[in-house]
Amino acid sequence: MILYDAHHLPECYAVRLFAALVGAPLTLVPVDVYPGHEHRSDDFLARNPLGTLPVLVDGDTVWTDWQEMLAALALRHDAAWFPAHDPALIGWLGMARDLAASLGLARLIDTFGAPGDAAAARAHADVLLDEIERRRWFGERAGKVWVMPQAHPTIADVAVFVFIALCEDAGLSLRDRPALRRWIDRVRFAPGFIAMSGVFPPMANVTR
Amino acid sequence: MTNLATGVWYAIAADHDLVDGHVYRTVLGGHELAVWRAQSGTVQVWDDRCPHRGVRFSLGEVVGDDLRCQYHAWRFGPTGACTFIPAQPQMKVPGTIRARTWPVAQSGGLVWTGIDPAGPVPDLPPGTVARAIPIARPAAEVAAALVALEGLAPVVQPLDAGTTMVRAIATDGDVPRADRVLVALRRRLESAV
Amino acid sequence: MARFARTIAHTPGCPKKRNRAAAKTRWTLRRGGLATAAMTAIDPIVWNDWHPVAARCTLDPARAHTTVLLNQPLTIAIDGAGTITARRDDGGALHQDERYGLVWVCLGTPDRPVLVIAEADEPDRPAVVVGAVAVRAAGPRVIENFLDLGHLGYVHAGYLGDDPHTRVLPYSVAALPQGGIIATGCRMYQPQASPAATEGFDVEYVYKVERALITCLYKSNPLHRDRFDVIYLFVQPVTETTSVAHPLLLCLPDGTTPQGLRAFQQTIFLQDKPILENQRPARLPLADGADTPIAADKSSVAYRRWLSAIGLTWGVIPAPAKAARAA
Numbered sequence: 001m002i003l004y005d006a007h008h009l010p011e012c013y014a015v016r017l018f019a020a021l022v023g024a025p026l027t028l029v030p031v032d033v034y035p036g037h038e039h040r041s042d043d044f045l046a047r048n049p050l051g052t053l054p055v056l057v058d059g060d061t062v063w064t065d066w067q068e069m070l071a072a073l074a075l076r077h078d079a080a081w082f083p084a085h086d087p088a089l090i091g092w093l094g095m096a097r098d099l100a101a102s103l104g105l106a107r108l109i110d111t112f113g114a115p116g117d118a119a120a121a122r123a124h125a126d127v128l129l130d131e132i133e134r135r136r137w138f139g140e141r142a143g144k145v146w147v148m149p150q151a152h153p154t155i156a157d158v159a160v161f162v163f164i165a166l167c168e169d170a171g172l173s174l175r176d177r178p179a180l181r182r183w184i185d186r187v188r189f190a191p192g193f194i195a196m197s198g199v200f201p202p203m204a205n206v207t208r
Numbered sequence: 209m210t211n212l213a214t215g216v217w218y219a220i221a222a223d224h225d226l227v228d229g230h231v232y233r234t235v236l237g238g239h240e241l242a243v244w245r246a247q248s249g250t251v252q253v254w255d256d257r258c259p260h261r262g263v264r265f266s267l268g269e270v271v272g273d274d275l276r277c278q279y280h281a282w283r284f285g286p287t288g289a290c291t292f293i294p295a296q297p298q299m300k301v302p303g304t305i306r307a308r309t310w311p312v313a314q315s316g317g318l319v320w321t322g323i324d325p326a327g328p329v330p331d332l333p334p335g336t337v338a339r340a341i342p343i344a345r346p347a348a349e350v351a352a353a354l355v356a357l358e359g360l361a362p363v364v365q366p367l368d369a370g371t372t373m374v375r376a377i378a379t380d381g382d383v384p385r386a387d388r389v390l391v392a393l394r395r396r397l398e399s400a401v
Numbered sequence: 402m403a404r405f406a407r408t409i410a411h412t413p414g415c416p417k418k419r420n421r422a423a424a425k426t427r428w429t430l431r432r433g434g435l436a437t438a439a440m441t442a443i444d445p446i447v448w449n450d451w452h453p454v455a456a457r458c459t460l461d462p463a464r465a466h467t468t469v470l471l472n473q474p475l476t477i478a479i480d481g482a483g484t485i486t487a488r489r490d491d492g493g494a495l496h497q498d499e500r501y502g503l504v505w506v507c508l509g510t511p512d513r514p515v516l517v518i519a520e521a522d523e524p525d526r527p528a529v530v531v532g533a534v535a536v537r538a539a540g541p542r543v544i545e546n547f548l549d550l551g552h553l554g555y556v557h558a559g560y561l562g563d564d565p566h567t568r569v570l571p572y573s574v575a576a577l578p579q580g581g582i583i584a585t586g587c588r589m590y591q592p593q594a595s596p597a598a599t600e601g602f603d604v605e606y607v608y609k610v611e612r613a614l615i616t617c618l619y620k621s622n623p624l625h626r627d628r629f630d631v632i633y634l635f636v637q638p639v640t641e642t643t644s645v646a647h648p649l650l651l652c653l654p655d656g657t658t659p660q661g662l663r664a665f666q667q668t669i670f671l672q673d674k675p676i677l678e679n680q681r682p683a684r685l686p687l688a689d690g691a692d693t694p695i696a697a698d699k700s701s702v703a704y705r706r707w708l709s710a711i712g713l714t715w716g717v718i719p720a721p722a723k724a725a726r727a728a
Contacts (some may be wrong), residue, residue: 007664019490020309032660034667035532082432111535111674115464134387137339140224141383144687166676171537176342176373178225185230200278203269203555240681257681259693261549261701264679279676280551281567294567295551295697305693 001026004047004055006033008112010104010162011066012054017157018070020194022037022077027098034112067093070155080152092156098128099163106170122171129167129177132160136179145186153190159186165199212237212366215324219318219363219375222337224252226319231275233266236321241310242266243319245285246273253321254288255308257386265307275307297327318363318375333361335377338386340365343394347372360386402662444470446613449509451516453635453647454487456530457502469639471508501649502530503635513657516615520631520651529646529659531666533637538677539716540614540636540644541685541708546673547634548608548700549617553589556672560665563601566590569697577609582707584608584700595630596665597655598623610704613713614638624655632666641716642683646670688720 003019003026005012019026031053032038039051048055056063056072063069065091074082083089102124108114109121136147147160148155165184167174174181187193188202195201212218216237216395221243225232232243233256239392240256242265256264258277267278274283274291282305290305313320316332338360343350354362359380365373374393378386448471455466460479468475474490474533487497487506496507500515521528536543546552550569554562554713572587587606594604614636619629631651636644648670650662657665686692687709694702709720 007668030664128314182230197668200674261692262680281555295569339414
């Protein structure tokens with residue numbers, strides 16, 4: 001499968017990370033979104049009229065929605081990551097889109113000079129992070145390791161992680177959100193995990 | 209810089225905050241702290257700042273009984289002494305290279321520290337440790353508002369001049385109720401500004 | 402000769418001359434007592450120097466670019482003909498220039514031109530603007546990190562270094578005749594030194610700091626082992642504790658597209674960003690003993706001492722007077 005990829009976008013990272021977690025080989029085609037604006041080129045718009053990244057291509061099949069890509073990869077490689085029977089999955093994927101529109105937007109404005117109201121985006125993200133922290137804290141008490149009730153991690157973890165792990169780029173802090181920090185570490189230490197710039201890969205596997 | 213009393217024990221974390229391999233991060237009276245549990249089980253409270261180049265230790269990782277800084281992977285043992293510098297692996301690390309350590313006590317499900325804390329850690333009633341709630345108001349104001357809360361034995365951690373962390377023991381064990389009460393208190397105090 | 406021609410070609414026309422005259426007048430007035438507190442407090446070393454504020458290639462005629470330089474909000478506009486105009490939002494004067502694909506501004510009285518980069522005139526080195534990245538860190542912290550060898554095997558593991566090849570071999574640091582410092586003889590094993598590298602190799606580096614907030618490195622190119630790729634990092638001082646990094650690549654042709662070069666360099670800089678944003682104190686402390694340098698940190702020590710010696714106050718915690726004199 002071919003992934004049209006922008007290295008700095010959380011949505012692209014979600015697909016790269018998930019493919020690594022389930023062992024799906026990807027061929028990456030870098031698209032110079034920043035500063036090159038290649039996603040507005042005729043070539044790219046012919047591939048995805050929405051002009052968004054990532055785009056996943058498998059033969060004649062083209063996906064342009066990053067969450068749909070996660071589901072498709074899960075169905076193909078390991079369906080345990082995609083508990084379609086549980087309505088909570090819809091909620092968490094929606095939460096991830098809300099994070100994209102708040103935390104993700106504030107990050108693009110603050111770090112890459114995109115237009116928009118960073119303070120308003122940040123205020124919305126703050127509310128979301130507080131709520132996810134609350135759910136995670138009570139989840140931990142109930143012995144739930146991941147955001148969904150399942151014992152196995154799900155695409156919801158990946159979808160939410162890629163934004164929260166980059167929250168400092170958006171001027172947000174996890175200092176007073178300890179359950180989120182613990183969950184971030186749990187994802188980082190998952191077998192197959194890969195980092196992107198801004199997220200530290202686990203070091204502790206290297207010993208001397 | 210600090211509104212911290214000397215000689216006083218402050219609760220800065222709950223036991224459940226310290227999981228294997230993880231560095232918990234908080235701030236006490238303007239002093240940023242990294243809190244972690246070594247493989248041997250001892251709990252460490254350190255300045256959240258690597259003495260080498262000032263990077264927060266809480267970005268790093270626990271490796272066995274060492275804390276490893278994320279920047280240059282310098283390792284520091286439970287006494288705070290630097291044990292290994294990968295850029296100069298043959299060098300015997302000078303004993304003067306140390307992380308600044310804080311006193312530690314564990315009691316009532318909480319981790320305590322302070323500046324020259326004296327005497328025993330405050331005795332809390334039995335119960336369950338509720339979720340710590342940060343409130344963007346000064347400690348004195350938050351403490352005053354906590355007096356009236358039933359079923360909760362609160363302890364206050366001044367984060368900085370304008371922000372306070374409230375930890376509470378739910379004496380009836382009803383942690384969800386304690387959470388609702390503290391979150392409502394947060395909303396009330398923060399909206400009263 | 403080529404360099405000279407280029408310098409002339411970049412000399413701006415009339416609008417800038419008007420600006421310069423206006424700036425002098427205004428500057429005098431401000432010195433006479435009309436200055437705001439914020440303005441008089443700003444370190445003349447950075448106030449009278451040139452700083453990049455935008456890349457031409459990212460400017461959009463449909464939308465003015467806003468940024469901040471030395472606490473002063475700026476608006477940079479480009480018209481349909483490609484003419485770029487930088488303005489201070491408070492109406493104050495500024496000096497404007499364009500070099501290396503970047504728009505440069507001096508808010509004070511420039512006593513020298515924008516830094517001349519000889520390699521920019523070598524015909525087989527296209528200047529590639531990487532794309533600005535804002536970072537919540539003091540400018541001097543960003544420069545110091547660029548000079549740092551010991552972090553390459555960790556923060557850039559798999560690219561610019563790798564555990565266990567983390568040993569920093571001895572290198573030399575000297576003063577540059579025109580001011581600044583140079584570190585030579587730096588060597589590092591790198592698994593992926595650049596996008597074109599197909600295998601790890603021992604990379605040789607030279608680092609220079611030519612102005613307080615401008616640094617560069619020369620590093621071995623995997624295909625031209627007798628010449629060097631050149632990477633500049635210009636730091637736009639936004640506030641004392643926030644900056645915008647403007648990296649510029651002057652690399653030898655090795656088959657890598659500009660897009661590939663940009664993606665690689667952005668990846669590297671964005672790996673440094675969380676480190677820079679978690680260094681405390683936020684401003685770089687210049688006193689000896691504020692941190693714990695080892696031999697591997699020679700260039701950091703030299704940079705901090707040089708900043709003390711020139712008396713920089715922006716983005717730093719100055720050393721006590723005695724320490725500054727000793728440097």
